[in-house]
Amino acid sequence: MRGNKRVRQESAIKRLENTVTLHKASTDLVKRILEDKELTKTSDEIEKIRKKKIERAEATIVNTKANMR
Secondary structure (H helix, E strand, O other): OHHHHHHHHHHHHHHHHHHHHHHHHOOHHHHHHHHHOOOOOOHHHHHHHHHHHHHHHHHHHHHHHHHHO
C-alpha cells in the first residue's frame, strides 16, 4: 500500500508542476477555465486569479514533497 501512495504523490507533483508551467506561460488557461464556467472577468481579475493559482499549486508541491520524506 505504501508504494501506491508514493506513486500517487509523485504523479501529483508532476501534474502540478505542469499546471504551474502553463499558468506562468500566459493567462490562456485561466481564460479557458472561466469560459468553461461561463464567467467573465476583467484582465486584472484574471491576472489575480492566475497568481493565486500559481501560489497555491507551488505550496501544494512543497507540502507534498515534504510529506514524501
